[in-house]
Amino acid sequence: SQTIHQWPATLVQPVGSPLSLECTVEGTSNPNLYWYRQAAGRGLQLLFYSVGIGQISSEVPQNLSASRPQDRQFILSSKKLLLSDSGFYLCAWKQSSYEQYFGPGTRLTVT
Protein backbone atom coordinates (compact mmCIF):
# COMPACT_ATOMS: atom_id res chain seq x y z
CA SER A 1 0.00 0.00 0.00
CA GLN A 2 1.03 3.59 -0.51
CA THR A 3 2.20 5.85 2.29
CA ILE A 4 3.30 9.46 2.39
CA HIS A 5 5.71 10.94 4.91
CA GLN A 6 6.49 14.51 5.81
CA TRP A 7 9.15 15.88 8.11
CA PRO A 8 9.68 17.55 10.31
CA ALA A 9 6.29 17.44 11.99
CA THR A 10 6.79 20.83 13.63
CA LEU A 11 9.31 23.58 13.09
CA VAL A 12 9.99 26.94 14.69
CA GLN A 13 12.28 29.20 12.68
CA PRO A 14 13.31 32.86 12.97
CA VAL A 15 12.53 35.38 10.27
CA GLY A 16 15.22 35.41 7.59
CA SER A 17 16.33 31.82 8.17
CA PRO A 18 16.25 29.15 5.44
CA LEU A 19 13.67 26.39 5.17
CA SER A 20 13.63 22.86 3.88
CA LEU A 21 10.59 20.61 4.20
CA GLU A 22 10.64 17.11 2.80
CA CYS A 23 7.95 14.82 1.51
CA THR A 24 8.38 11.24 0.35
CA VAL A 25 5.92 8.75 -1.04
CA GLU A 26 6.25 4.97 -0.86
CA GLY A 27 4.51 2.23 -2.77
CA THR A 28 3.90 4.05 -6.04
CA SER A 29 5.89 5.32 -8.99
CA ASN A 30 5.72 8.52 -11.03
CA PRO A 31 3.02 10.15 -8.90
CA ASN A 32 1.89 13.73 -9.28
CA LEU A 33 3.05 15.59 -6.16
CA TYR A 34 1.62 18.73 -4.56
CA TRP A 35 2.51 21.25 -1.85
CA TYR A 36 -0.31 23.12 -0.11
CA ARG A 37 -0.30 25.69 2.67
CA GLN A 38 -3.06 26.10 5.18
CA ALA A 39 -3.03 29.31 7.17
CA ALA A 40 -4.67 29.27 10.60
CA GLY A 41 -8.45 29.00 10.30
CA ARG A 42 -8.36 29.06 6.51
CA GLY A 43 -8.63 26.74 3.56
CA LEU A 44 -5.89 25.23 1.45
CA GLN A 45 -3.72 27.13 -0.98
CA LEU A 46 -1.92 25.18 -3.70
CA LEU A 47 1.72 26.29 -3.84
CA PHE A 48 3.45 23.90 -6.26
CA TYR A 49 2.79 20.73 -8.17
CA SER A 50 5.01 18.33 -10.08
CA VAL A 51 4.19 15.73 -12.72
CA GLY A 52 7.71 14.30 -12.88
CA ILE A 53 11.34 14.57 -11.78
CA GLY A 54 12.60 18.12 -12.21
CA GLN A 55 9.19 19.38 -13.38
CA ILE A 56 7.77 22.02 -11.06
CA SER A 57 4.79 24.31 -11.61
CA SER A 58 4.24 27.26 -9.30
CA GLU A 59 0.76 28.46 -8.53
CA VAL A 60 1.53 31.48 -6.38
CA PRO A 61 4.57 33.76 -6.72
CA GLN A 62 6.34 34.04 -3.38
CA ASN A 63 9.66 33.46 -1.66
CA LEU A 64 9.18 29.69 -1.62
CA SER A 65 10.52 27.19 -4.13
CA ALA A 66 10.08 23.47 -4.73
CA SER A 67 12.23 20.73 -6.16
CA ARG A 68 11.76 17.11 -7.10
CA PRO A 69 15.19 15.48 -7.15
CA GLN A 70 13.81 11.94 -7.17
CA ASP A 71 10.60 10.35 -8.40
CA ARG A 72 9.01 10.08 -4.96
CA GLN A 73 10.65 13.01 -3.19
CA PHE A 74 9.31 16.54 -3.11
CA ILE A 75 11.08 19.35 -1.25
CA LEU A 76 9.80 22.79 -0.29
CA SER A 77 12.45 25.44 0.36
CA SER A 78 13.01 29.05 1.17
CA LYS A 79 16.20 31.09 1.38
CA LYS A 80 14.73 33.63 3.80
CA LEU A 81 11.54 33.02 5.76
CA LEU A 82 8.93 35.72 6.31
CA LEU A 83 6.44 35.92 9.18
CA SER A 84 3.68 35.35 6.63
CA ASP A 85 5.19 31.93 5.79
CA SER A 86 3.83 30.52 9.04
CA GLY A 87 1.22 27.84 8.52
CA PHE A 88 0.50 24.17 8.10
CA TYR A 89 2.22 22.70 5.04
CA LEU A 90 0.69 19.67 3.43
CA CYS A 91 2.14 17.41 0.77
CA ALA A 92 -0.13 15.27 -1.38
CA TRP A 93 0.20 12.70 -4.14
CA LYS A 94 -1.99 11.46 -6.94
CA GLN A 95 -1.74 8.58 -9.36
CA SER A 96 -4.13 7.79 -12.17
CA SER A 97 -7.33 8.33 -10.18
CA TYR A 98 -8.75 11.77 -9.53
CA GLU A 99 -8.30 12.04 -5.77
CA GLN A 100 -5.23 13.22 -3.91
CA TYR A 101 -3.85 11.66 -0.75
CA PHE A 102 -2.34 13.86 1.90
CA GLY A 103 0.56 13.54 4.28
CA PRO A 104 0.40 14.34 8.01
CA GLY A 105 1.65 17.92 7.50
CA THR A 106 4.35 20.17 8.93
CA ARG A 107 3.44 22.95 11.34
CA LEU A 108 5.78 25.90 10.64
CA THR A 109 5.97 28.87 12.98
CA VAL A 110 8.13 31.79 11.92
CA THR A 111 9.09 34.01 14.85
Place this chain on the structure above:
Amino acid sequence: GDSVTQMEGPVTLSEEAFLTINCTYTATGYPSLFWYVQYPGEGLQLLLKATKADDKGSNKGFEATYRKETTSFHLEKGSVQVSDSAVYFCALSDLGTSGSARQLTFGSGTQLTVLP
Protein backbone atom coordinates in the same frame (compact mmCIF):
# COMPACT_ATOMS: atom_id res chain seq x y z
CA GLY B 1 -12.50 29.27 -13.29
CA ASP B 2 -13.56 26.46 -11.01
CA SER B 3 -14.80 27.24 -7.53
CA VAL B 4 -16.34 25.50 -4.51
CA THR B 5 -18.61 27.19 -1.98
CA GLN B 6 -19.28 25.60 1.40
CA MET B 7 -21.61 26.66 4.14
CA GLU B 8 -19.94 28.86 6.70
CA GLY B 9 -19.09 27.37 10.04
CA PRO B 10 -18.67 26.63 12.75
CA VAL B 11 -21.42 24.07 13.10
CA THR B 12 -22.20 22.76 16.59
CA LEU B 13 -24.47 19.76 17.06
CA SER B 14 -25.46 17.42 19.84
CA GLU B 15 -24.53 13.77 19.58
CA GLU B 16 -26.96 11.74 17.41
CA ALA B 17 -28.19 14.86 15.58
CA PHE B 18 -28.58 14.95 11.80
CA LEU B 19 -25.79 16.68 9.88
CA THR B 20 -25.91 18.54 6.59
CA ILE B 21 -23.01 20.57 5.24
CA ASN B 22 -23.88 22.30 1.99
CA CYS B 23 -21.48 22.42 -0.93
CA THR B 24 -22.03 23.93 -4.37
CA TYR B 25 -19.59 24.22 -7.22
CA THR B 26 -18.90 25.88 -10.53
CA ALA B 27 -16.80 24.11 -13.12
CA THR B 28 -16.24 24.36 -16.85
CA GLY B 29 -16.14 20.62 -17.48
CA TYR B 30 -17.44 17.51 -15.75
CA PRO B 31 -15.64 17.43 -12.43
CA SER B 32 -15.20 14.71 -9.88
CA LEU B 33 -16.32 15.73 -6.41
CA PHE B 34 -14.85 14.91 -3.00
CA TRP B 35 -15.28 15.40 0.69
CA TYR B 36 -12.15 15.46 2.83
CA VAL B 37 -11.99 15.49 6.63
CA GLN B 38 -9.24 17.02 8.76
CA TYR B 39 -8.94 16.09 12.42
CA PRO B 40 -7.06 18.52 14.70
CA GLY B 41 -3.35 18.69 13.93
CA GLU B 42 -3.55 16.16 11.10
CA GLY B 43 -3.52 16.10 7.33
CA LEU B 44 -6.60 15.68 5.17
CA GLN B 45 -8.23 12.29 4.73
CA LEU B 46 -10.44 11.43 1.80
CA LEU B 47 -13.91 10.78 3.21
CA LEU B 48 -15.89 10.03 0.05
CA LYS B 49 -16.04 10.80 -3.63
CA ALA B 50 -18.32 10.79 -6.68
CA THR B 51 -17.10 10.89 -10.26
CA LYS B 52 -20.27 11.43 -12.28
CA ALA B 53 -23.76 12.85 -12.01
CA ASP B 54 -26.16 11.01 -9.67
CA ASP B 55 -23.33 9.02 -8.08
CA LYS B 56 -23.61 8.68 -4.32
CA GLY B 57 -20.41 8.53 -2.31
CA SER B 58 -20.59 7.02 1.15
CA ASN B 59 -18.21 6.15 3.98
CA LYS B 60 -18.42 5.84 7.78
CA GLY B 61 -22.12 6.78 7.74
CA PHE B 62 -21.54 9.93 5.68
CA GLU B 63 -23.18 10.32 2.28
CA ALA B 64 -23.14 12.85 -0.55
CA THR B 65 -24.88 12.75 -3.94
CA TYR B 66 -23.49 14.41 -7.07
CA ARG B 67 -26.34 16.64 -8.31
CA LYS B 68 -25.44 18.10 -11.68
CA GLU B 69 -28.75 19.97 -12.07
CA THR B 70 -28.15 21.94 -8.88
CA THR B 71 -24.30 21.77 -9.02
CA SER B 72 -24.28 20.51 -5.46
CA PHE B 73 -22.61 17.82 -3.36
CA HIS B 74 -24.04 18.19 0.14
CA LEU B 75 -22.59 16.07 2.94
CA GLU B 76 -25.03 14.29 5.25
CA LYS B 77 -24.92 11.97 8.22
CA GLY B 78 -27.93 10.66 10.05
CA SER B 79 -26.46 10.52 13.55
CA VAL B 80 -23.22 12.29 14.38
CA GLN B 81 -20.81 11.25 17.09
CA VAL B 82 -18.35 13.23 19.19
CA SER B 83 -15.56 11.60 17.17
CA ASP B 84 -16.89 13.28 14.00
CA SER B 85 -15.71 16.66 15.28
CA ALA B 86 -13.34 17.92 12.60
CA VAL B 87 -13.06 20.31 9.65
CA TYR B 88 -14.76 19.13 6.47
CA PHE B 89 -13.63 20.26 3.01
CA CYS B 90 -15.55 19.93 -0.21
CA ALA B 91 -13.36 19.75 -3.33
CA LEU B 92 -13.56 19.21 -7.06
CA SER B 93 -11.12 17.90 -9.61
CA ASP B 94 -11.34 19.13 -13.16
CA LEU B 95 -8.98 19.14 -16.11
CA GLY B 96 -8.79 22.92 -16.17
CA THR B 97 -5.55 24.13 -17.62
CA SER B 98 -3.39 21.56 -15.89
CA GLY B 99 -4.22 18.53 -17.99
CA SER B 100 -3.01 15.40 -16.28
CA ALA B 101 -2.19 17.25 -13.07
CA ARG B 102 -5.93 17.53 -12.35
CA GLN B 103 -5.62 19.96 -9.51
CA LEU B 104 -8.09 20.01 -6.65
CA THR B 105 -10.13 23.12 -5.95
CA PHE B 106 -11.15 23.27 -2.28
CA GLY B 107 -13.91 25.00 -0.42
CA SER B 108 -12.97 27.02 2.65
CA GLY B 109 -13.82 24.22 5.08
CA THR B 110 -16.54 23.83 7.70
CA GLN B 111 -15.67 23.27 11.34
CA LEU B 112 -17.97 20.73 12.98
CA THR B 113 -18.15 20.31 16.75
CA VAL B 114 -20.28 17.53 18.21
CA LEU B 115 -21.16 17.82 21.90
CA PRO B 116 -21.88 14.79 24.09
